[in-house]
Amino acid sequence: MFQNQFYEFSILEYIVQNNQKMEDNYLILDSDCIFTRAANELFAEAGETGFLSFEDDCTTDLVIHGLSRKDMKLMYEDLLKETVNEIPGYHLGEFFLASVKNINIIFSGFLELWPELLRRHTLGLPKFNEEAQTLSFLYYKNDFKASPKKTLLKRFWTNPVFYRNVETSDSEVAIWHLPAEKQFGLADLYQELVNTHNNYGFNLSDQHYISLVQKTLGIPHLSLQMKLKYYIVSYYRAIRKRAKKKLALKAAFYL
Structure with missing residues (x-):
């Protein structure tokens, strides 16, 4: 497991605390990403929704960092206290694009979720082990949909x-x-x-x-x-x- 997991939420915290312009958009990428075209295409794709993300096309049984998508479904049901009718997607953690408005929603959800993840860790219960799993849950909870585009x-x-x-x-x-x-x-x-x-x-x-x-x-x-x-x-x-x-x-x- 990489040692910088969850660091991205410190970036979101800084944005929440220092920018009140709700329509501003932020793009966060892993350092091993490179651009081949101008970034404005990505912001245009996010559009008025102020959100853009992509899902890994992994199978539902593939275990990534301790959880499969089927495992994530069970965790969603446990955390949300409701039935999840579909197997949720796994969003790619190397890419994050959202407006300040949506960053506030996502970070607020993280502050609520984090103590529960720590509790589960203490008890040896299933938990989200990295940013992508955590963000995937927060996106699902707030009905943020992944883009189907494969050219971005x-x-x-x-x-x-x-x-x-x-x-x-x-x-x-x-x-x-x-x-x-x-x-x-x-x-x-x-x-x-x-x-x-x-x-x-x-x-x-x-x-x-x-x-x-x-x-x-x-x-x-x-x-x-x-x-x-x-x-x-x-x-x-x-x-x-x-x-x-x-x-x-x-x-x-x-x-």
Whole structure:
């Protein structure tokens, strides 16, 4: 589990305490997301509702951070004290867009929910273990619906050693979420934009920028050189991890 879970609610708290303009909109993204188009398209999609979110198309039985969607349904019923007729969706936690008005609603719900999550933790009961599960519940409670659009955000799994879900049409997606690239392409992209190009790459044309990120991150096509890098680095890390584990077990045995 990542150590920065629930930090996002501290950001929402700051917004609630420092901005009274109810129509202002805020976009919060994970640091391993990049833009390929202007962000105003996302705010336009949120429109007058002041809300935009997306759901993971995971199966209802898949356990993510301790809970499946079926587990979440049971928790919703327990928390809301009512029957939930459908299996709820799991909203992608890397993306948050809402107006100050809706942020107040969401954060107020979180303040009410948080003590119950702590109580459940103390008693060893099922609980929401991360931001996405918590936000999914608060969205459901307040009837905030996910957008069905697939061209605005995608979670890319890019390492061919484990799982790669990149498609040719993905070049058209507005925001790329790249969890695996924290250890691969994002550092290379940083070097290109910060150390190679003037003005941190802001002078690049849109087409030049898109070509650069596609080449550096291997989306949609992975070069032979990048594929070799994935395999060499991934297997090296796996072997090193296994060796460290064996050494730790041996040290514990001698103790």
